[in-house]
Amino acid sequence: MSQKARIDVKPVKIPRWSASTHADEVSSNVGNIDADNNPKAAAHGSSEVIRNPLTGLPYSESYFQFLEKRKHLPIFEYHDKFMEMLRQSQILVLVGETGSGKTTQIPQWCVDYVRLKGALTSKGGRRSVACTQPRRVAAMSVAARVAEEMDVSLGMEVGYSIRFEDCSSPRTFLKYLTDGMLLREAMSDPLLDSYGVVILDEAHERTLATDILMGLIKEVSQQRADLKVVVMSATLDAGKFQQYFNNAPLMAVPGRTFPVEIFYTPEAERDYVDATVRTVIQIHLCEEVEGDILVFLTGQEEIEEVCKRIKKEVDNLGPEVGELRCIPLYSTLPPNMQQKIFELPPEKRPNGAIGRKCVVSTNIAETSLTIDGVVFVVDPGFSKQKVYNPRIRVESLLISPISQASAMQRAGRAGRTRPGKCFRLYTEKAFHEDMIPQTYPEILRSNLGSVVLELKKLGVEDLTLMRALEMLNYLGALDDDGELSPLGSIMAEFPLDPQLSKMLIASCDYNCSNEILTITAMLSVPQCFIRPPEARKAADEAKMRYAHIDGDHLTLLNTMKTCSGVTIILSTTEILKMQTTFGCSLVELWIVLD
Numbered sequence: 082m083s084q085k086a087r088i089d090v091k092p093v094k095i096p097r098w099s100a101s102t103h104a105d106e107v108s109s110n111v112g113n114i115d116a117d118n119n120p121k122a123a124a125h126g127s128s129e130v131i132r133n134p135l136t137g138l139p140y141s142e143s144y145f146q147f148l149e150k151r152k153h154l155p156i157f158e159y160h161d162k163f164m165e166m167l168r169q170s171q172i173l174v175l176v177g178e179t180g181s182g183k184t185t186q187i188p189q190w191c192v193d194y195v196r197l198k199g200a201l202t203s204k205g206g207r208r209s210v211a212c213t214q215p216r217r218v219a220a221m222s223v224a225a226r227v228a229e230e231m232d233v234s235l236g237m238e239v240g241y242s243i244r245f246e247d248c249s250s251p252r253t254f255l256k257y258l259t260d261g262m263l264l265r266e267a268m269s270d271p272l273l274d275s276y277g278v279v280i281l282d283e284a285h286e287r288t289l290a291t292d293i294l295m296g297l298i299k300e301v302s303q304q305r306a307d308l309k310v311v312v313m314s315a316t317l318d319a320g321k322f323q324q325y326f327n328n329a330p331l332m333a334v335p336g337r338t339f340p341v342e343i344f345y346t347p348e349a350e351r352d353y354v355d356a357t358v359r360t361v362i363q364i365h366l367c368e369e370v371e372g373d374i375l376v377f378l379t380g381q382e383e384i385e386e387v388c389k390r391i392k393k394e395v396d397n398l399g400p401e402v403g404e405l406r407c408i409p410l411y412s413t414l415p416p417n418m419q420q421k422i423f424e425l426p427p428e429k430r431p432n433g434a435i436g437r438k439c440v441v442s443t444n445i446a447e448t449s450l451t452i453d454g455v456v457f458v459v460d461p462g463f464s465k466q467k468v469y470n471p472r473i474r475v476e477s478l479l480i481s482p483i484s485q486a487s488a489m490q491r492a493g494r495a496g497r498t499r500p501g502k503c504f505r506l507y508t509e510k511a512f513h514e515d516m517i518p519q520t521y522p523e524i525l526r527s528n529l530g531s532v533v534l535e536l537k538k539l540g541v542e543d544l545t546l547m548r549a550l551e552m553l554n555y556l557g558a559l560d561d562d563g564e565l566s567p568l569g570s571i572m573a574e575f576p577l578d579p580q581l582s583k584m585l586i587a588s589c590d591y592n593c594s595n596e597i598l599t600i601t602a603m604l605s606v607p608q609c610f611i612r613p614p615e616a617r618k619a620a621d622e623a624k625m626r627y628a629h630i631d632g633d634h635l636t637l638l639n640t641m642k643t644c645s646g647v648t649i650i651l652s653t654t655e656i657l658k659m660q661t662t663f664g665c666s667l668v669e670l671w672i673v674l675d
Contacts, residue, residue, distance in 0.1 A: 133231075133232050133233070134196070135192075135196075135231065135233055135238045135254060136232070136233055136238065140232050141232055143229065143232070144230075144231075144232040147229060147230045148230075151182070151186065151230065154181070154182040154186070155177075155178075155181045155182065155334055155335065155336050156177060156181050156182040156183055156186050156187070156334050157182070157186075159332070159334055160190060162332065163175075163187065163190060163332060164190060164193075164194065166330060166332055167190075167191070167194055167278075167309060167311070168194075169330075170329065170330050171302055171306065171308070171309060171310065172302060172309075172310040172311075172312070172326045172327075172329040173309075173310070173311050173312070173329060173330055173332060174311075174312045174313075174314070174319050174322045174323050174326065174329050174330070174331045174332070175187065175311055175312070175313045175314070175331075175332045175333075175334065176313075176314050176315075176316070176319045176331065176332070176333045176334065177313065177314075177315065177333070177334035177336070178315060178334070178335070178336030178493070179315045179447075179448045179451065179490060179493060179494075180336065180451040180497050181334050181336050183282070183313050183334065184212070184214075184219075184223055184282055184313070185223060185226060185227050185230065187212075187280060187311060187313065188210055188212040188227065188255050188257075188280055189227065189230070189231060189255070191210045191255075191277075191278040191280065191309070191311065192209075192210050192231075192254050192255050194277075194278065194309070195208055195209065195210055195254070195277035195278055196254065198277065200277040200307060202274045202275055203274050204274075206251075206275070207254075208274075208275065208276055208277035209253055209254050209255065209256060209275060209276055209277065210254065210255045210256070210276065210277065210278045210279075210280065211256050211258060211263055211273075211275075211276045211278070211279050211280065212255070212256070212257050212258075212280040212282055213257075213258060213259065213260040213263050213279075213280065213281050213282055213290075213291065213294065214257055214258070214259055214260070214282055214283065214449065215259070215260060215282075215283050215286050215288045215290075215291065215449065216259070216412060216445050216449050217243040217244065217259055217412060218410075218412050218414075218419055218445055218449070218450070219257075219283075219445070219449035219450055220241045220242075220243050220257040220258055220259055221241055221243065221248075221257075221416055221419075222416075222419065222420070222450060223257055224239055224240060224241035224248070224256075224257040227239050227255065227257070231255075235248065236248045236249065236250060236253075237250050237252050237253065238252060238253060238254050238255070239253065239254065239255045239256075239257075240253040240255075240256050240257075241256065241257045241258060242256055242257075242258035242259070242262045243258065243259050243262060244259065244261065244262065244576060259290070260281070260288055260290035260291045260294055261290040261576065263279075263290075263294060264290050264293060264294060264297070264535060265576055267294075267297055267539060268535070268538050268539060268573065268574070271301075271539060271540065272301055272304060272305055273298075273301055273305075273308065274305075276308070277307070277308070277309065278308075278309040278310070278311065279298060279308065279309070279310050279311075280310075280311045280312075280313060281294060281295065281298070281310070281311070281312045281313065282313045283313070283314070283315065283448055283449060284312050284313060284314045284322060285314040285315055285316045285318065285319075285448075285486075286448065286520075287520070287522035287523060287524070288523050289523040289524050289527050289532065292522060292523070292524045293524075293532060293535070293536070295312070295322075295325065295326075297539065298310055299325070299326060310326075312326065312329070315448050315490065316486060316490075318486075318519070319331060339496035339497070339498070339499055339500050339501065340496065340500045341492050341493065341495050341496040341500070341501050341502065341503055342500075342501075342502045342503070343492055343502075343503045343505060344502065344503070344504045344505065345505050345507065345508055345509040345512070346505070346506055346507060346508060347508065348508065349507060349508060349511065350461075350506050350507070353461035353462070353463065353506050354378075354383055354386065354387060354461075356461070356506045357376060357378065357387055357459055357461055357506065358387055358390045358391055358394065360459050360504050360506065361374055361376060361387075361391055361405075361439055361459060362391070362394050362395070364457050364459075364502075364504070365395070365402070365403070365405050365435075365437055365439075366398075366402065368435075368457065368502075369435075370456065371426075371435050371437075371456075372437070372454065372455070372456025372457060372499075372501070373426055373437055373438040373439065373440065373452070373454040373455050373456060373457070374437060374438070374439040374440070374455070374456075374457045374458075374459065375439075375440050375442065375446060375452060375455045375457070375458050375459070375494050375495070376439065376440065376441045376442065376458075376459040377442060377443070377444060377446070377447070377458070377459070377460050377461065377464070377491055378441060378442070378443065378461065378463075379443065379463050379464055379465045379480050380411065380443060380465055380478075381409075381411045381413065384409045384410075384411055384441045384442070384443070385409060387407075387441050388407040388408075388409050388441055391405065391407050391439065391441075392405075392407055400430075401430070401432060401434060402430075402434055403427070403429065403430055403434035403435045403436045403437065404427035404428075404430070404436040404437075405427075405436070405437050405439055406426070406427050406436070406437070406438050406439065407439045407441060408421050408422050408424075408438060408439065408440050408441070409441050409442075410422050410440055410441065410442035410443070410445065410446060410450075411442070411443045411445070412443070412445065413606070422438075422440050422442075422446075422450070422452055423452070423453070424438070425438075425454075426438040426454060438454065440452055440455070443464070443465070444464045444483075444487065446494065447487060447490045447491055447494075448490055451497065452494075453497075453498065454498075455494055455495060455497065455501070456495060456499065456500075456501045456502070457495060457501060457502050457503075457504070458491055458492060458494050458495040458501070458502070458503040458504065459503075459504050459506070460488060460491045460492070460503060460504065460505045460506065461506040461507070462482055462483055462488065462505060462506060462507040462511070462516075463480050463481065463482060463483060464480070464481065464483050464487070465478045465479065465480055465481070466478070466479060466481045466520075466526070467523065467526060467527060468481075468526050469526055469527050469528045471548060474528075476527065476528045482515065482516055483516065483520070484516055484517050484518060484519050484520040485512065485516045485517070485518050485519075486518065486519050486520065487520060488505065488512060488516065491503065492505075528549075528578070529548075529549045530549045530552050530553065530578065530579045530580075531577070531578050531579055532549070533549040533550060533553060534553060534558060534569065534572060534573050534579050534582075535573060537553075537558075537559075537564075537565045537569065537573065538565065538570065538573035538574075550563065552579065553569065553579060556569075556572075556579055556580065556583045557569070557583070558572050558573075558579060558583070568583075568586065571586060572586065577601065577605065581601050581604060581605070584597055584600075584601065585597055585598065585601050596638055599637075599638055599641050599642075600634050600637055600638055603637040603638075603640070603641060604634075604637070609637075609640065610624055610640075626643070627639040627640040627643060
């Protein structure tokens with residue numbers, strides 16, 4: 082069923098829309114605890130002091146406040162069923178809508194299972210629970226939330242592990258970590274002996290590391306009958322996971338159903354960034370219901386540009402218009418700035434004008450994070466995807482159209498707690514005819530050189546990826562028999578592309594380790610040079626100050642030498658303000674220094 086609608090607002094030019102109503106299942110965060118740590122008894126007003134079995138201390142008041150919120154989550158009522166299936170099956174596939182609570186609650190239940198079972202490692206240590214995330218932002222934010230819900234300290238009983246940062250301890254029962262970090266751990270612990278339960282979250286995203294982990298864990302599970310595996314997906318296309326894990330049982334957790342009205346543009350937009358700004362202003366001025374806005378863009382530069390333009394437009398409309406607070410969200414933002422997405426929206430004006438929060442995000446908000454209060458979604462239909470060109474052997478990030486599955490996930494963000502609206506900045510015909518049904522798995526569009534090196538280190542021998550093997554042989558990582566050489570074994574310890582690993586190791590022979598270490602670090606973070614739309618000429622001139630006649634690598638070295646002192650003496654806020662002056666992202670340089 083569809084209808085036509087025309088929406089025009091002055092003084093801002095607004096695109097026209099054709100509307101269709103779409104019912105989307107939306108979910109909410111969820112939880113429960115096992116019998117030994119029973120929240121149901123706690124909630125019934127028992128006078129007995131209830132102690133946290135993980136710390137031995139009485140539960141705080143905030144624990145019971147979080148518990149009340151968790152009771153309203155869709156997954157709450159599935160606690161007993163999940164625990165029974167976990168006891169009966171070694172591998173379990175769980176499907177739950179984004180926001181159903183699976184990421185925060187399932188790991189807590191698994192902690193109860195491991196703790197009550199009393200499983201020990203081969204060295205006599207206590208086993209824990211690992212929950213993988215495809216993105217570092219999700220690993221950090223979810224770990225912080227779960228630590229609050231479990232009434233424990235972040236970094237102690239609950240921790241996280243991401244590249245360049247390990248916030249865990251020997252006391253950690255539950256660790257959230259990126260899929261790549263668990264893969265690194267498997268190199269030193271091939272049977273994953275440290276863990277009693279391994280949870281692969283967001284498996285539907287099919288990242289390179291997750292796909293490899295699924296193959297690895299399938300092998301490990303055949304050697305460790307006591308290892309429990311939970312594969313969690315936000316989409317109903319879980320049959321392939323069941324089939325891969327020998328017809329593993331499936332548990333489905335439905336979400337709440339709220340209608341999401343979807344609007345398409347009648348014609349393709351020439352400039353989706355400009356259309357995004359106009360649409361956000363349209364929503365803020367025209368929509369009479371309260372609710373925040375979530376915008377999806379492709380990267381940091383677009384996000385910062387849109388935030389500035391929206392603020393300027395709203396300021397020009399005068400004080401009678403409600404406050405619209407723009408909050409950026411992308412992976413390289415400092416953690417304290419990422420947490421602003423969870424803040425409450427601005428208050429209403431005295432004249433009744435509605436205040437809103439507008440989160441402008443990459444596709445990280447598509448499935449990995451759930452933001453309360455979002456009622457409106459603006460979807461331009463693009464994201465950045467890693468693409469490898471085997472002919473020229475170059476890997477790059479390209480802005481590409483999203484898949485239909487991603488579009489549906491984005492729309493679902495609008496109807497999580499109540500009916501919402503999704504504004505798609507593309508035509509309905511483009512959605513049905515031009516977008517592919519599912520995003521291609523990362524393993525089909527990536528350079529597999531580092532993957533083959535890792536698999537060799539893990540003892541996987543039946544590899545027929547000839548181009549990757551050829552490169553590793555050229556670098557000296559393989560011997561004449563195709564086995565991992567002593568050099569290759571050292572290279573595999575570095576979480577880097579093989580070329581960078583070899584360069585770093587060889588630098589010792591040429592007495593240039595400090596310089597090569599700097600260049601390697603610079604190549605391991607996102608692009609540091611920036612060109613803000615309002616200061617492109619100044620940014621280009623600033624970049625020329627670092628240019629070296631011998632190429633990009635020495636240019637990066639000059640950049641780091643020039644700016645490193647600045648990053649040390651400035652605060653985070655001052656760094657963000659001075660980026661245009663230096664023509665590069667000082668936040669990225671701060672990460673390199675760290």
